[in-house]
Amino acid sequence: MKILVTGGAGFIGSNFVHRTLETHPQHNITVLDSFTYAANEANLPAGIEVVRQDICQPLTGSFDLIVHFAAESHNDNSLRDPLRFIKTNIEGTAQLLEYARLNDARFHHISTDEVFGDLALDDPARFTPSTPYNPSSPYSASKAASDHLVRAYVRSFGVQATISNCSNNYGPRQHPEKFIPRQIINLLHDEKPRLYGDGLNVRDWIHVDDHNDAVWTIIEQGEVGETYLIGANGERSNKQVVEGLNVAFDRDPKDFVHVTDRPGHDRRYAIDPSSTEALGWRPQYTFARGLKETIEWYRANPQWWADSREVAEETYLQVEKELG
Numbered sequence: 274m275k276i277l278v279t280g281g282a283g284f285i286g287s288n289f290v291h292r293t294l295e296t297h298p299q300h301n302i303t304v305l306d307s308f309t310y311a312a313n314e315a316n317l318p319a320g321i322e323v324v325r326q327d328i329c330q331p332l333t334g335s336f337d338l339i340v341h342f343a344a345e346s347h348n349d350n351s352l353r354d355p356l357r358f359i360k361t362n363i364e365g366t367a368q369l370l371e372y373a374r375l376n377d378a379r380f381h382h383i384s385t386d387e388v389f390g391d392l393a394l395d396d397p398a399r400f401t402p403s404t405p406y407n408p409s410s411p412y413s414a415s416k417a418a419s420d421h422l423v424r425a426y427v428r429s430f431g432v433q434a435t436i437s438n439c440s441n442n443y444g445p446r447q448h449p450e451k452f453i454p455r456q457i458i459n460l461l462h463d464e465k466p467r468l469y470g471d472g473l474n475v476r477d478w479i480h481v482d483d484h485n486d487a488v489w490t491i492i493e494q495g496e497v498g499e500t501y502l503i504g505a506n507g508e509r510s511n512k513q514v515v516e517g518l519n520v521a522f523d524r525d526p527k528d529f530v531h532v533t534d535r536p537g538h539d540r541r542y543a544i545d546p547s548s549t550e551a552l553g554w555r556p557q558y559t560f561a562r563g564l565k566e567t568i569e570w571y572r573a574n575p576q577w578w579a580d581s582r583e584v585a586e587e588t589y590l591q592v593e594k595e596l597g
Contacts (some may be wrong), residue, residue, distance in 0.1 A: 274412070276299045277336040279369065280343030282306040285383070287316035288481045288490065289340065294318060297489065303336070305412035306343065310584070315577055316446050332372040338379045340488065341369055344419075346385075348412050349450075349588075354412035362415035363422070370426045373434065377423055380434040381492050382423045382519060386477065387413035388438060389540035394475060399543040400438070402500040410538045420500075427498045435495045437488060438504040439444040440544045443563065444481035445570040449582035450589075452476075453564075456515055457571045458582050460522045467589075470534030472512030475541040479505040480558035487546075490554040504544025507558040521568055 276293070280286040281304030290302055306312050307327040317323065324334070328343050343365060345351065345358040366382070373380040389400045390407030409412040426432040443453045456466040487503040495501055511519075516526035571578065 274337040275335060276300050276302050276338045276340060277305055277334070278302060278516075279305045279339065279341045280312070281321075281533055282308060282312035282314060282316050282323070283342065284311070284316075284444075284451075284551060285442055285481055285484065286342035287313075287446055288444060289342065289485045290321060292482055293486045293489070296486070303334070305332070309345075310527045310581070311346070311448050311450075313446070313577070313581075315339050322481075324406075326440060327361075329360060329368055336372075336376070336378055338381070338492065339369055339373060340381050340383070340492070342383045344383075344416065346412060348387075348410050348520045350413035351410050351415075352536060358411050358415045359418075362412075363460050366419040370422060370432060374426060374430045377433075379492070380423070380432055381424075382424065382434060382439045383421065383487065383488070384420050384436055385413065385416050386438050386440050386504070386542045386544055387539065388417040388420060389542075392541045392543055394473065394541050396541070398474075400502060401543040401545045402502055402548055405492075409539050421465050424498070435491050435497060436500040437491055437503050437549070438500065439484050440477035440479050440505070440507070440542060442481045442484050443478055444567055445574075446577075447481075448585070449578050450585040452511065453514065453518075453567065454571060454578070455585070455589075456518050457568055458578060460518060460524070461572060461575075463555075466515045466518060466529040467532050468511055468515055469532060469538060472515065472529075472531070473510050473540075474538060475508050475510050475543070476503045476514075477542050477544045478507035478509060478560055478563075479503065479556060479562040483556040483558050485558070487549050487554045490552050491549065494552045499548075501549045501552070502544050502546055503549050504546040505558070505560075506546070507560050507594075508541075508543055509560065517564065518568075521565065559571075
């Protein structure tokens with residue numbers, strides 16, 4: 274197949290490209306990316322065809338499959354500039370769906386568990402494909418809207434599309450603005466990790482390779498028009514993650530800095546992955562193994578994150594001042 278990977282120079286998309294070359298080398302890959310600050314050309318393997326274009330522009334070329342990772346995705350940024358998220362995540366998805374409709378291309382849409390809102394810490398429930406949408410931020414609301422567009426194009430035009438909503442990813446090549454790489458890099462600089470609020474917010478962590486293997490399982494075995502949830506049963510509070518990182522660096526687990534919580538910070542996400550497991554997929558990484566390998570990747574690649582980390586930290590300091 275001729276495969277277009279949107280957002281293929283970003284974190285999850287670039288890891289999808291690497292993983293596809295390892296596990297599905299028979300396919301031809303093209304990356305479409307506008308190369309915003311979150312993308313990095315160094316993420317891409319040599320020889321990959323790259324189209325530098327915003328997804329809000331009409332797509333040209335011939336592709337059998339579109340795997341749509343491209344999105345504005347940082348919640349803090351969505352609070353400062355919501356219209357950018359609405360344009361990219363909604364209008365951009367619509368442009369790609371139009372291409373799929375007119376060219377009979379298979380379409381897989383990468384979404385997030387954040388569209389479901391959050392759960393109470395003591396709630397035994399987990400998100401399922403039938404959980405009502407209840408987004409909390411401009412980011413999650415824009416992703417919810419894009420999910421609805423995909424479903425509308427399936428029902429109205431017969432587009433051959435599937436959706437996956439995944440829990441929080443971690444692993445190599447993740448931008449330093451994100452939670453786990455930010456704390457790892459702070460620790461590599463012998464600086465204390467930083468924790469929003471009380472740190473009890475729970476996320477369901479999954480290694481990026483496990484996520485991308487699940488995406489391939491859905492592409493190959495999933496039913497058109499269906500939504501599949503991807504998670505690794507990896508619920509941990511942000512505080513537990515930070516404590517584990519401190520231990521990995523031989524530090525006191527409690528040696529971190531509390532900072533003022535951001536507005537609308539969801540309390541808990543939890544995925545029921547049985548819809549994807551029913552297709553035969555299972556995660557391969559334990560959180561301990563994945564975190565250890567992720568730490569080593571950032572330790573070995575300072576040239577990759579140095580400049581972007583500096584810019585991200587300046588932004589965070591400004592946000593912390595605004596929050597008081």
